[in-house]
Amino acid sequence: MNTFVARLRIFVTAFALLLLAVAGSPVNAQQPQRVDPQADAVKEEQLLQQLQVIKGRGTIPDVKSYTLEQPAGRDWRHFHEVTLRWIGGIAILGILALLVVFYLWRGMVRIESGRSGRTIVRFNAFERFVHWMTATCFIILALSGLNITFGRPLLLPLIGLEAFSAWSEWAKYAHNYLSFPFTLGVILIFLMWIGGNIPNRIDVAWFTRGGGIVGHDHPPAYRFNGGQKMIYWIVVLGGSAAAISGYVLIFPFYGTDVHSMQNATMVHSIVAMLFIAAMLGHIYIGTIGMQGAFEAMGSGTVDVNWAKEHHSLWLQQEQARATGSNQSQARPSATPAE
Amino acid sequence: MARMKFLCDADRCIECNACVTACKNENEVPWGINRRRVVTINDGKPGEKSVSMACMHCTDAPCQAVCPVNCFYTTADGVVLHSKDLCIGCGYCFYACPFGAPQYPKVGNFGSRGKMDKCTYCAGGPEADGSAEEYAKYGANRLAEGKLPLCAEMCSTKSLLAGDGEIIAQIYKERVVKRGYGSGAWGWKTAYRETIAS
Ligand code: HEM
Ligand code: SF4
Ligand code: SF4
Numbered sequence: 001m002n003t004f005v006a007r008l009r010i011f012v013t014a015f016a017l018l019l020l021a022v023a024g025s026p027v028n029a030q031q032p033q034r035v036d037p038q039a040d041a042v043k044e045e046q047l048l049q050q051l052q053v054i055k056g057r058g059t060i061p062d063v064k065s066y067t068l069e070q071p072a073g074r075d076w077r078h079f080h081e082v083t084l085r086w087i088g089g090i091a092i093l094g095i096l097a098l099l100v101v102f103y104l105w106r107g108m109v110r111i112e113s114g115r116s117g118r119t120i121v122r123f124n125a126f127e128r129f130v131h132w133m134t135a136t137c138f139i140i141l142a143l144s145g146l147n148i149t150f151g152r153p154l155l156l157p158l159i160g161l162e163a164f165s166a167w168s169e170w171a172k173y174a175h176n177y178l179s180f181p182f183t184l185g186v187i188l189i190f191l192m193w194i195g196g197n198i199p200n201r202i203d204v205a206w207f208t209r210g211g212g213i214v215g216h217d218h219p220p221a222y223r224f225n226g227g228q229k230m231i232y233w234i235v236v237l238g239g240s241a242a243a244i245s246g247y248v249l250i251f252p253f254y255g256t257d258v259h260s261m262q263n264a265t266m267v268h269s270i271v272a273m274l275f276i277a278a279m280l281g282h283i284y285i286g287t288i289g290m291q292g293a294f295e296a297m298g299s300g301t302v303d304v305n306w307a308k309e310h311h312s313l314w315l316q317q318e319q320a321r322a323t324g325s326n327q328s329q330a331r332p333s334a335t336p337a338e
Numbered sequence: 339m340a341r342m343k344f345l346c347d348a349d350r351c352i353e354c355n356a357c358v359t360a361c362k363n364e365n366e367v368p369w370g371i372n373r374r375r376v377v378t379i380n381d382g383k384p385g386e387k388s389v390s391m392a393c394m395h396c397t398d399a400p401c402q403a404v405c406p407v408n409c410f411y412t413t414a415d416g417v418v419l420h421s422k423d424l425c426i427g428c429g430y431c432f433y434a435c436p437f438g439a440p441q442y443p444k445v446g447n448f449g450s451r452g453k454m455d456k457c458t459y460c461a462g463g464p465e466a467d468g469s470a471e472e473y474a475k476y477g478a479n480r481l482a483e484g485k486l487p488l489c490a491e492m493c494s495t496k497s498l499l500a501g502d503g504e505i506i507a508q509i510y511k512e513r514v515v516k517r518g519y520g521s522g523a524w525g526w527k528t529a530y531r532e533t534i535a536s
Contacts, residue, residue: 042379042387044522056379056389059355060372065438068377068391071528073434077400080430148406148428156408165407165424172426176450252429252451262433 044069053259064253076262080149084269088149091277099284109213109290111306119301120318127192128300134185134235137178142276144171149269179246186239189232196223197232202313212310213285223314231282238275242268341416342459342481343503343530344490345510346390348521350497353378353388357489357498361392364460364488365477371441373457374489387521390489390498393418393439393457394529401431401440415481416503417459422475427451436528459500460487507534 047054054068123131147155147168156164203226206212209219211227219225224232245268252261286293292306307315353376361367361374374392395418402410402418409424410431429451431440442451462479465472472479480488490500499506507523511534514520523534 042385042521044524044527047379054379056377057381058375058377060358060375062370062372062375062441065372065375066377067438068379068389069436069525069528070438071436073400073436074528077404077434080404080434148430152406152408161408161424165409165426168407169426172428258433258438261429265430265433 064258067258070258072259072262076265079266080269084149084266084273085153087270088146088273088276091273092280095277095280099280099289103284103288106213108288111292111303112216112218112309113305115292115303116305118304119295120304120307120315121300122296122302122307123300125300128297130185130188130192131297133181134189137182137185138279140174140178141182142272142279144175145269145272146276147171148175176250179243179250182239183243186235186243189239190236193224193232197229199226199229202226203229213290218309218312220312221310221314222317223311225311227285231278234275234278238271238278241271242275245271340502341504342395342501343416343506343526344392344394344459344487345499345506345523345526347497347499347510347513348387348389348524349517349519350495351376351388351390352495352497354494357390357493360488360492361457364480365458366473367477368443368455371443371455373439373441373455389524390493391437391439391525392489393435393459394437394525395457395459396436396529397531400434400436404430404434406430411464413461415459415461417461417481419458419461419463419476420454420456421464422453422455423464425453427453429454431456437525457487460485503530510534 044054048069048071052072053070055066056068058066148171151164151168151171155167159167202221206219206221206226209215209217211225212218213227245264248256248260248264249268256264286297290310292303296302304315307318355376358372358374358376362372365373367373374390376388376390378386378388380386395412395416397416399410399412399418401420402412405420405425406428407424407426409422410418410420412418427442427445427450429440429442431454432438432442439456440454441456442454444450445452458476458479460478460480462468462472462482463476465475467479467482478488480486485491486500490498493499499509510520510523514534527533
């Protein structure tokens with residue numbers, strides 16, 4: 001009996017040892033002579049070269065923080081500090097210089113046949129309201145936006161850190177909130193004037209004949225001539241691009257990462273600079289560039305001779321409509337000025 | 339003059355997040371904001387590395403360059419600080435920062451951001467050193483008391499090092515020589531335009 005127990009004990013012990021050895025062997029096999037965790041360790045250089053950004057896993061809710069490194073910020077910095085300022089400077093100062101030269105050369109485009117004293121309605125009250133709402137918003141958006149780009153080098157040294165910060169905070173609020181009426185204005189402009197702004201063959205002729213502003217020619221045009229159609233599409237497309245990229249910026253990281261935010265600022269600011277340059281040209285023609293143009297958006301009426309010279313086909317349409325309806329009721333679309 | 343830097347020896351970091359907690363506590367960092375965080379790369383795979391990251395206090399700091407209201411300043415110790423009184427919360431510093439350091443408390447409607455908050459190297463802000471106003475806005479000013487940032491001071495594995503750049507680089511170099519490997523000083527090339535040869 002005793003011998004059996006002893007044998008059993010030996011057997012069990014041997015079995016247990018065998019188990020241990022079997023279980024232990026993979027552990028031993030995994031241990032090389034020298035530990036080198038570097039063997040398949042991630043390397044910063046390599047990760048940056050592969051992806052330009054290093055991401056991992058974090059333990060806090062803010063998923064943006066899982067991006068460990070994004071050296072692309074350096075390129076964005078260069079864009080914002082150097083490239084954008086060149087683009088903006090050249091676009092805005094360039095167009096201003098061109099306008100000055102053009103004005104000195106051409107002067108104000110006069111109504112060649114003089115004022116007739118009779119006027120015709122060009123834009124009704126609603127159209128003028130939409131135009132001026134959008135224009136006011138645009139000017140404030142442009143100034144508050146340019147403040148972000150150029151304020152620090154140009155304005156800050158003049159008024160000091162505190163005043164500049166206070167002004168910039170207001171400018172930021174203005175920029176954020178006026179974006180809504182501006183966007184509404186762009187949508188209304190799009191709907192209101194799309195009818196007269198589809199490019200056609202008359203515009204080609206209009207452009208080839210210098211549009212009546214370069215030479216002294218008066219190519220025919222309907223309600224909107226080729227140049228005005230261009231402004232229309234710049235406002236509609238540029239306004240949409242500015243609005244879409246702007247709303248990406250206003251709602252940061254709603255479905256975007258830092259990379260798309262950087263791209264949104266780049267799109268937004270480049271569009272803005274070109275947009276401002278184009279609008280300077282628009283403002284020029286609407287004011288000192290052309291006699292009789294401002295009234296169209298001011299009082300809403302233009303002189304008949306102005307209409308004859310710049311929108312001959314539109315005037316014919318309006319007059320035909322007026323005489324057509326004059327038989328039944330007097331429609332005062334062409335009224336004496338007294 | 340010392341040039342203060344951070345160095346995270348990723349081969350030592352055990353992702354315990356004590357630095358994150360220490361920072362939040364020492365500086366009374368507002369809810370929802372983490373000035374320091376630990377990011378694990380290749381999580382669960384061979385060669386996994388954890389790196390503790392906060393503001394690196396860059397040389398020629400990108401945040402400072404892009405801030406439209408010029409609210410950053412670099413101290414004589416090379417620490418990049420900012421003024422919350424001047425900040426307008428535009429978010430540009432976050433776009434430029436290679437390390438995702440700037441944070442914004444969410445205030446008000448849509449994405450409107452409050453005053454930017456980031457790691458101060460436990461060196462407060464423009465207010466008088468150690469004043470109550472400074473503490474309320476920026477947290478502790480340990481540097482003025484001759485102490486280093488708490489995250490690095492209490493790192494249990496001494497993975498996270500803070501101090502004069504040359505000294506911590508030397509410590510790291512010796513470690514690499516002794517143990518025979520090192521995955522490098524993460525972020526140094528981007529932040530300081532230099533690497534520690536290992
Ligand atoms: C229509 C909707 C628009 C929205 C939602 C919008 C939004 C924004 C936002 C959020 C920023 C970032 C800066 C900040 O937070 O202050 C910004 C910058 C800027 N915006 Fe707008 N914006 C809009 C329209 C415009 C327009 C029409 C212009 C130009 C006339 C413009 C010109 C600029 C400029 C120049 C910057 C500075 C870019 C830079 O320096 O990086 N924005 N905009
Ligand atoms: S890590 Fe970011 S916030 Fe800190 S100094 Fe560098 S760019 Fe600025
Ligand atoms: S968020 Fe504040 S600190 Fe950052 S760039 Fe804008 S104003 Fe400067």
